[in-house]
Amino acid sequence: MNHIPRRRPVIGVTLDSEPAGGYAKLPWYALRENYCDVVAACGGLPVALPHEPELVEHYLALIDGLVVTGGAFDVDPVLYGAAERHDTVRLKERRTRFEWAITEGALARDLPVLGICGGQQLLNVVLGGTLIQHIPDAVADALAHEQPNPRTEPGHEVLVEEGTLLHRITGAARLPVNSAHHQAAEKAGPGIVVSGHAPDGVVEAIEDPRRRFCLGVQWHPEYLISPGDRAILEAFVAASAGR
Template sequence: MRPTIGLTPLYDEEKQSFWMLPGYLEILEQCGAAPMILPLTANTEVLEACFALCDGLLLTGGQDVAPSFYGAEMQETCGAVCPSRDAMEAELLRRALAMNCPVLGVCRGLQFLNAALGGTLYQDLPTERRSTVEHHMAPPYDRAVHKVTVVADTLLSEILQKKELGVNSYHHQGISKLAPALREMAHAADGLIEAAYLPEKRFVAGVQWHPEFAFRKDPDSVKLAQAFVNACAENRQKKYCSRY
């Protein structure tokens, strides 16, 4: 049976609606998972019931992480935030880490993972960390705009079996101080961390680029998603076996 992967929803403040980019769902389905969009709520009873159905957790992109979440003052260059989503993802991540449940963060997801584990963020790269690397590309988003160097002997190098890859890039924030428990998996030419993971867990990782936009043309995006889905399938099997 397919592993069930819970996805955190995106929130449109203007329309007051929840939504999801179809690419997230499509890449997970292609890799053999059953994706499930979670409700945007910080109600612990609701999250407990939903998380019980999940074999993995995908932290999607979206609004900026609230600076207060990592102990900083909000600057004018910071974008829109969604505190209710920060609270929801904090609770879900807490449960996932406690149960050794696989987690994959994409863009904001990587940034949130870092902030939740004690790291900090650049609130606006163009004003805080000038670079010639294109971190905020124009569409189409299914193409590589810069390269990243993959750190040897990490989860990402194990999955991709390569030292460098081209990635798309659509973000204005990024990791400033890496959380103590995380280990860097990849960085851009300007030194900005582009991927990190938690070595002590089965599969807890985040990437700054967007596999959900690139997977139709990029085999590396599929390999990453497939490794995540495989970890979720293993988690499902262990959960199933423990019941009998």
């Protein structure tokens, strides 16, 4: 008798995109392998999601959980009511339109959502919050949130709020994290809990306690630089499996 493996939860992982030129003559999608590797290692079935806003309902019917990834771009400040755009802001409008729609849809269905780096920033805006557009201009004595050392190493620590989902998952009051961002959550949306800060006060983690699993982290846990990183991915995949 053939062994039938237990069904893995299908985890949608959003892609990054780049215009024609540079790597290729035509527009292209890209994603670091470790996003999918760690989802698979934690028991999920990673499925890459291209930026097709009109197909969001079909994707939502397929997936059990959503990872919104990072990338070298920013959420349009218009989407959180900012009157001005900082000179450093770079947009990928179709990607943001798709990620906004699928994040809203996942939240409406109470599917587990994990926002990573830029994905945490988008999640905060979808949930009604705002962003700091450029940390060096907004935060006095800010840490190097675009760390100079390799992303496989920690750049600073995150102070975790006791009693939060992040604290329950990791069991840690402090987490070593890598850091690759120039923006961050400023004001959290209504009912959203800020569950982690950098020592300079920059928001590093947000969560929505009203939902089954809704967590955004400003660092990249897919690099697995601490036990807490693996715990985050394992908890997310377990929630997507209904456990």
